[in-house]
Amino acid sequence: MxxxxxxxxxxxxxxxxxxxxxxxxxxxxxxxxxxxxxxxxxxxxxxxxxxxxxxxxxxxxxxxxxxxxxxxxxxxxxxxxxxxxxxxxxxxxxxxxxxxxxxxxxxxxxxxxxxxxxxxxxxxxxxxxxxxxxxxxxxxxxxxxxxxxxxxxxxxxxxxxxxxxxxxxxxxxxxxxxxxxxxxxxxxxxxxxxxxxxxxxxxxxxxxxxxxxxxxxxxxxxxxxxxxxxxxxxxxxxxxxACGAIGAGILQEGKTLCSIGTSGVVLSYESSSNKDFNGKVHYFNHSAPNTYYTMGVTLSAGHSLSWFKNVFAKEVSFDELLANVEDVPVGANGLLFSPYLVGERTPHADSTIRGSFIGIDASHKIADFTRAVLEGITFSLNESIHIFREEGKIIDTIVSIGGGAKSDTWLQMQADVFDAKIIKLTSEQGPGMGAAMIAAYGCNWFETLQACADVFLKVEKEFIPNEENIRKYKELFGVYREIYSTTKVLNEKLLSYRS
CATH class of the missing domain: 3.30.420.40 (ATPase, nucleotide binding domain)
Structure with a gap:
């Protein structure tokens, strides 16, 4: 071998x-x-x-x-x-x-x-x-x-x-x-x-x-x-x-990746360099030969969840923290979270904006806050998908990798918020697998990277969007998009008080 x-x-x-x-x-x-x-x-x-x-x-x-x-x-x-x-x-x-x-x-x-x-x-x-x-x-x-x-x-x-x-x-x-x-x-x-x-x-x-x-x-x-x-x-x-995209098989037009690590990325394949997104999203050379990709970034994606756990639920594991989220309805009982803990990148290139919980009620429990954090991260990533679609890109299937692919509840949430089929891979190794695939292709094991992906990458599960949840999330996404402009001035006034 x-x-x-x-x-x-x-x-x-x-x-x-x-x-x-x-x-x-x-x-x-x-x-x-x-x-x-x-x-x-x-x-x-x-x-x-x-x-x-x-x-x-x-x-x-x-x-x-x-x-x-x-x-x-x-x-x-x-x-x-x-x-x-x-x-x-x-x-x-x-x-x-x-x-x-x-x-x-x-x-x-x-x-x-x-x-x-x-x-x-x-x-x-x-x-x-x-x-x-x-x-x-x-x-x-x-x-x-x-x-x-x-x-x-x-x-x-x-x-x-x-x-x-x-x-x-x-x-x-x-x-x-x-x-x-x-x-x-x-x-x-x-x-x-x-x-x-x-x-x-x-x-x-x-x-x-x-x-x-x-x-x-x-x-x-x-x-x-x-x-x-x-x-x-x-x-x-x-x-x-780029390697994460290869490791998820994002090697053809229409293929899109959602990667949730410390930061979050929505990345979509592009076959040419002549698209113009006016700087709303990043546009980079792909590691696949003579191709490109567009990319939106959420600076504090998985970091928002780990921050929340470490500050408010340090004594429990991540599995325990997420255990009851599925029982909380869409919208977290009227609670919204914006994941701007370290500023934001897409669509707001703003290093001073900071996060918020909106709608806190005395009846809210830890599961409501946890679901709100997951939904806020997903809404932020959906900002990039929204930009892609406004520019005419068709996004109907998304490969999800990273921390966001470890929870079926979160994967279904992504399907509902993104209004797209979500794919979970059998063995998800992200950028490291992409690097290995480049080496395999370079060693002439395969004629193309796509041929390598066909052998190396297998689908474990698919998540289909729920029509009722799609409708609810579209309404909530509209509310979420108001948070940035509504809190920007307040955050600027608080800037001098940050240590």
Missing amino acids: KYVIGIDLGTSAVKVLLVNQLGVVVQEISNSYPIIQRRPGYSEQDPEVWVEQTIHALKELHQNFTEDTANIEGISFSGQMHGLVLLDENNEVLRPAILWNDTRTTEQCKEIYDVIGKERLLEITKNPALEGFTLPKLLWVKKYEPALFARIKTFVLPKDYLRFRLTNKLQMEYSDAAGTLLLDIAKKEWSTEICERLDINLTICPPLVTSDEMVGELSAEIAKETGLQTITKVFAGGADN
């Missing part, structure tokens, strides 16, 4: 999957690492811990593997998007990586609009200037750490740095480059115009490769340390959302 490895470099942990030719996950190893938060709004990590924890996972994988390691033919990667890793002329890390959820760069987003113009930026990059993207972080370093900025030889994103450390080859692939605000999405090249107008040397932008390109083999040092072989082929991989 032949095998591939998918490495998913997440925000809180690295997950390593060993997958065989039938798509069966033979081993799964996860190692966590901390986030550095030196000030409010700052979110950083030491890139060295990514390397250390990945090597530990690969060592453990090798120790548990009883066959010839030559049968492990390929490795590929998925990784957290947008994070800025700065390297000097010796490819040494200059400072801790600034992560996707770092919000210090509001000033730099304004600078990008002032210099480039919002419309021109959308024409080139297909995306608005948001704090989470890479270019604002680069401009922040330029202004506040000028001596360090002068030493920059190149920059990469997190999983690209990890891949460099395993191969000694340095590149960036298109699906991650699309999240930098420096890539011309349609032309698939770094934007000379953006670099020149913002006084950024184009030479710091690394070479670009496709996700399925073989970029090298394991270095002798890493092979010796992990027990794997230097003949193991290494493929570029993709951004976590």
Whole structure:
């Protein structure tokens, strides 16, 4: 039997999957690492811990593997998007990586609009200037750490740095480059115009490769340390959302993904680069060859549920917390929740808005609040689906992955709110599986990624929307959409009181 490895470099942990030719996950190893938060709004990590924890996972994988390691033919990667890793002329890390959820760069987003113009930026990059993207972080370093900025030889994103450390080859692939605000999405090249107008040397932008390109083999040092072989082929991989889409089979027009992790994503396949959503949703290069995807983001999706549990129901498990939600009627007995705990992304790019419970009554119990949290998260994700449909996209089938796919009650809620059939996969491994599929495709196990998906991915269950619930949720969604505009000014007045 032949095998591939998918490495998913997440925000809180690295997950390593060993997958065989039938798509069966033979081993799964996860190692966590901390986030550095030196000030409010700052979110950083030491890139060295990514390397250390990945090597530990690969060592453990090798120790548990009883066959010839030559049968492990390929490795590929998925990784957290947008994070800025700065390297000097010796490819040494200059400072801790600034992560996707770092919000210090509001000033730099304004600078990008002032210099480039919002419309021109959308024409080139297909995306608005948001704090989470890479270019604002680069401009922040330029202004506040000028001596360090002068030493920059190149920059990469997190999983690209990890891949460099395993191969000694340095590149960036298109699906991650699309999240930098420096890539011309349609032309698939770094934007000379953006670099020149913002006084950024184009030479710091690394070479670009496709996700399925073989970029090298394991270095002798890493092979010796992990027990794997230097003949193991290494493929570029993709951004976590692109790999999550591949791992859910979002490889054809009309296919849509709902992923509920810490943040939430609604992602839909696009076959061309000529759609125009006016920056309402993200538009990125896919990891599938010569394709794209549109994506809306809820910043605090699963995080809202874990926050609620930790603050109000710490003594119970998640299963116990969700046990009685099915008995609560649609609308949580008149209680609404907006999941703006850390701001919002789609459709409101607002870092200052915060969450609310609306309609609290003395009769409400913990199950009502829990259902309201689930419905609020789902309503927020439905904002993206609403935008897609307004632009003429047909969305009738959605693959749901992540925490939201672990509860049948929540899956049925998604079907009713989204007014679409929801599919739950038999083995849902998300971005790690997508990375493994890229490696399998790169190793020529399959002629296409779709052919790989046909073998690797199986449907476990389908959830069909309930007509009566569709009607009720459409009414409630209209009320939910009023919460942002109604509470925006109040939240701005409270901003100075936040610690």
